[in-house]
Every structure is written in C-alpha cells, then in structure tokens.
Amino acid sequence: MTESTLHPEAAVFREVVPAGDWWVHEIKKGQTLRIVDLEGNQAADTLFFSAADPTERYSADRTIQEQAALYLTTGTRLMSTEGNPMLTITADTCGRHDTLGGACSRESNTMRYAHDKECMHACRDSFIRGAQEWNVELTKRDITCNINFFMNVPVTPDGRLTFEDGISAPGRYVEMKAEMDVVCLISNCPQLNNPCNGWNPTPVEVLIFD
Amino acid sequence: MTPILEKTLHGGGMWSAVISRHKRLRLTDLDGGANVSMLLYNALERQERYNMPDTLKGQHIFFLREPYCLHSDMGRLLASITRDTVGWHDTVCGHSDAARVLAKYGPDSYQQSRNEWHRNARDCFLIELAKWGLGKKDLVPNLNLFSKVVSDEEGKLSFVPGYSKPGDTIELRFEMDTLVVLNTCQHPLDPDPAYQHRHVKLEVLAGGPPAADDPSLAIRPENLRAWENNETYHALRF
Numbered sequence: 001m002t003e004s005t006l007h008p009e010a011a012v013f014r015e016v017v018p019a020g021d022w023w024v025h026e027i028k029k030g031q032t033l034r035i036v037d038l039e040g041n042q043a044a045d046t047l048f049f050s051a052a053d054p055t056e057r058y059s060a061d062r063t064i065q066e067q068a069a070l071y072l073t074t075g076t077r078l079m080s081t082e083g084n085p086m087l088t089i090t091a092d093t094c095g096r097h098d099t100l101g102g103a104c105s106r107e108s109n110t111m112r113y114a115h116d117k118e119c120m121h122a123c124r125d126s127f128i129r130g131a132q133e134w135n136v137e138l139t140k141r142d143i144t145c146n147i148n149f150f151m152n153v154p155v156t157p158d159g160r161l162t163f164e165d166g167i168s169a170p171g172r173y174v175e176m177k178a179e180m181d182v183v184c185l186i187s188n189c190p191q192l193n194n195p196c197n198g199w200n201p202t203p204v205e206v207l208i209f210d
Numbered sequence: 211m212t213p214i215l216e217k218t219l220h221g222g223g224m225w226s227a228v229i230s231r232h233k234r235l236r237l238t239d240l241d242g243g244a245n246v247s248m249l250l251y252n253a254l255e256r257q258e259r260y261n262m263p264d265t266l267k268g269q270h271i272f273f274l275r276e277p278y279c280l281h282s283d284m285g286r287l288l289a290s291i292t293r294d295t296v297g298w299h300d301t302v303c304g305h306s307d308a309a310r311v312l313a314k315y316g317p318d319s320y321q322q323s324r325n326e327w328h329r330n331a332r333d334c335f336l337i338e339l340a341k342w343g344l345g346k347k348d349l350v351p352n353l354n355l356f357s358k359v360v361s362d363e364e365g366k367l368s369f370v371p372g373y374s375k376p377g378d379t380i381e382l383r384f385e386m387d388t389l390v391v392l393n394t395c396q397h398p399l400d401p402d403p404a405y406q407h408r409h410v411k412l413e414v415l416a417g418g419p420p421a422a423d424d425p426s427l428a429i430r431p432e433n434l435r436a437w438e439n440n441e442t443y444h445a446l447r448f
Contacts, residue, residue: 055345055346055347059304059351060262060302060351061262061302061303061304061305061351061352062304064302064303064304064367065303065304065398065399068366068367068399069364069365069366069367070302070361070365070367071364071365081346081349083307083309083310096365100262100263100266100267100272100302101263101266101267102261102262102263102264102267103263105283105284105285107283107284107285107286107439108261108264108268108281108283108285109285110285110435110439111264111268111281111285111286111432111435111436111439112264112267112268112432114435115435115438139257140257141257141347141348142347144350145261145262145263145350145351153267155272155361155365156272156361156363157360157361157362157363159271159272159273159298159360159361160270160271160272161266161267161270161271161272162270163267
C-alpha cells in the first residue's frame with residue numbers, strides 16, 4: 001500500500017466513467033494517471049498502446065516475466081510487447097491488481113456461464129469500440145490480454161485460480177507514471193455473472209496529473 | 211500408427227503448420243528439460259487465437275495438463291490435451307526476446323556460431339507468423355509446454371528446473387482446423403546460465419472426434435459448452 005502525494009484538485013483532467021462504458025485518452029510521458037474505484041470492488045479493464053505506434057502495446061506476459069511475479073502493485077513496471085516500460089505504478093491503496101484474468105467477452109460468457117448469457121454486455125465490445133474511436137485502423141487483433149485494476153484473482157501454490165470477492169473498497173486508487181507517450185483504453189467492466197464487480201458494476205474516476 | 215509427419219526440432223528450432231480438426235500433435239522431449247513455446251490460431255479466421263485468460267479462468271487453473279483444453283478468444287476450443295506425461299505446462303510467462311537472450315547467455319551471432327547461434331522465441335514466432343500473413347499484432351501470451359513455473363501465496367514465481375524428463379510427451383487433439391506456430395527456445399525464466407540446444411520430436415497423427423464421455427469435455431462444464439460452440443461453428447460453416 002502506497003499513498004499518493006498528488007491532490008485531486010491539481011489534476012489537469014478528471015472524468016467519471018460509468019460501468020459498461022469505455023474511455024480512451026492519451027497520457028504523455030511524465031504525466032500520472034490515477035484510477036479511483038469510487039464505490040469499491042469494480043474491475044477497471046485496462047489496455048495501453050504506444051501513442052506513436054499502436055503495434056507496441058501492453059504485454060501481460062512480459063510484465064509478469066519482468067518482475068517474476070503475478071500481481072501488479074507499487075513499483076511494477078507495465079511492460080510493452082517490445083520490452084519497453086510503458087508506465088510504472090507509483091501509488092496503490094488497493095494492494096494488488098490482476099493481469100491473468102483478461103476481459104470478458106459475449107463469446108466467453110457462453111463458455112463460462114451459459115449459452116443464453118451471450119446477449120449480456122461485455123468488456124471486449126467496449127474495447128473494440130474505444131479502440132476504433134481512437135484509431136480507425138485498430139481491430140480485434142489489437143485487443144490483447146489486459147490489466148484488471150482492483151480485481152482479485154488469487155493463484156494457489158498447487159496451481160488453482162479463482163475469481164474472488166474484491167480486496168478493493170470505496171475510494172481506493174492506483175496511480176501510474178507514463179514512461180512514454182501512451183494511449184489508455186479502459187472498459188469499466190459490466191460483468192454481472194461473477195464477483196469481479198461485487199455483483200454490482202459501479203463507476204470509476206480517472207484523473208491525469210502533469 | 212504411422213505418423214503423417216515426423217520431425218525432430220533442434221534447440222532454437224521453429225515450425226508452423228495447419229493441422230486439421232481431430233488430428234493429433236505429439237511432442238516428445240528427447241533430452242529432458244525442453245521448452246516448446248506455442249501459439250494456436252483458427253486456420254480459416256486467424257483473428258481467432260489462443261487465449262490465456264479464457265483457458266485459465268474457464269477451467270479454474272493456473273497451468274495446463276491432461277485432460278484440460280486450450281481455449282480460443284471466441285468461446286471455442288482449439289485443442290484438447292489427450293495425453294501428457296509431464297503434468298504441468300506454463301502459459302503465463304511469455305517468451306524470450308533478443309535482449310533477454312543477450313543478457314542471459316552473452317553475445318553471439320550467426321557469423322560466430324553458424325546454426326548453433328542463440329535464437330530467441332520472439333524472432334522465431336515473428337518469422338513463422340509472417341508466413342501466414344500474421345505479425346506483431348497476433349503475438350499474444352503463449353504456451354510453454356514442458357515447463358513448470360509455480361506461484362507462492364504472494365504471486366512470486368519460481369521456475370522448476372529439469373521438470374520434464376527425457377521421453378516425456380504431450381499430445382493435443384485439435385478441435386478445429388488450427389494453425390500451429392511453435393519454437394523450442396528456452397523458457398524465459400529458466401535460470402540455466404548455458405544456452406541449451408535441446409531436441410524435441412514432433413509427430414502429427416490421424417485421429418477421430420471426441421467420444422461422448424471424453425475426459426477433456428467432461429472435466430469442466432465450460433469445456434463442454436465451448437465444444438458445443440465448436441459444433442455450431444462447424445455446422446454453420448461446412
């Protein structure tokens with residue numbers, strides 16, 4: 001747990017992202033992005049792309065490999081597919097964040113829950129629309145394995161993996177400083193079929209500091 | 211059964227092929243301590259690809275073994291593990307790149323070492339992907355067959371050296387026509403200071419559809435529903 005020294009009044013950008021919406025925004029090198037879990041236990045599914053070249057993007061496996069550890073928290077460098085640090089987590093009042101669980105999709109809802117859950121809104125649809133609005137060239141191929149801020153996916157030493165109730169709470173936040181010009185794409189998760197959002201998807205707030 | 215194809219890959223070797231539905235791919239670690247980095251794509255719609263998160267959360271596991279399945283990102287199965295003497299295959303640690311190989315094993319080049327040079331898994335993936343019209347956008351978290359990496363309660367990872375023994379085998383049954391892209395570069399967290407040229411035998415075998423009580427489909431209701439999605443896909447397409 002690491003608290004930030006930045007005050008919300010100093011932010012150069014603030015926006016509340018309702019559950020089920022996407023948000024896409026450029027973060028310049030040296031700027032800090034804060035994501036606030038306003039009501040608690042809300043998964044903020046997040047992808048990063050290099051602003052200069054979106055074929056360079058966040059890599060979950062490279063980030064895990066770099067720190068030889070699964071969970072993201074203060075000090076974690078979020079690595080790109082090219083092996084470059086994209087952002088570094090500088091404050092975290094939640095404690096740990098997931099990058100194994102990926103994003104929900106309408107197709108995976110049929111596999112995970114039931115065939116009739118295909119109609120329910122899912123993160124990949126939000127990711128696709130947000131990516132298209134930022135850069136018309138982007139397609140499903142650009143949507144890779146993401147970060148789930150505030151989500152709790154514990155792994156046991158014998159290799160089991162579960163989705164648990166969140167360890168986050170109202171007002172907890174994570175903050176990261178950009179090491180290159182990046183574009184942040186968030187899907188504020190609409191999932192209703194598992195405890196990743198505490199069964200009640202709620203808004204998050206994003207703040208950017210110079 | 212005579213294999214349709216039999217081939218031995220050397221350390222740092224790479225291979226790609228389309229293998230049709232129900233055929234089997236058998237990989238054998240000839241020397242012990244092998245690693246096979248692998249990615250899978252729907253051969254006909256290559257934007258459908260192996261998905262590490264759906265494979266793990268769909269089966270509530272952190273690693274792969276018989277009889278678990280390899281899931282695509284479209285709610286379907288690419289392959290099932292029908293035979294496995296290893297018992298643990300990693301899928302979260304990614305693959306090596308040129309910088310990591312240089313840092314771990316020191317400078318090397320083709321000029322210096324000819325075909326014993328230090329290849330890295332990222333270059334191998336990108337070379338083989340390009341032959342099928344794919345590239346950097348299609349490089350996603352991969353499988354590391356024969357490699358065991360465990361997590362402690364805090365999420366710290368440890369590579370288990372020499373986990374796979376000489377003669378250990380894994381066999382996959384494909385559940386759709388699948389593009390297989392693989393290489394035999396060392397695992398990125400393998401602490402061995404020496405670059406190892408280990409040999410892996412690769413065989414493609416004929417096979418049939420899963421039986422009604424197939425263990426890969428029975429182990430999780432998620433796998434059965436994904437297989438039902440495959441059946442729908444095939445009924446609509448063919």
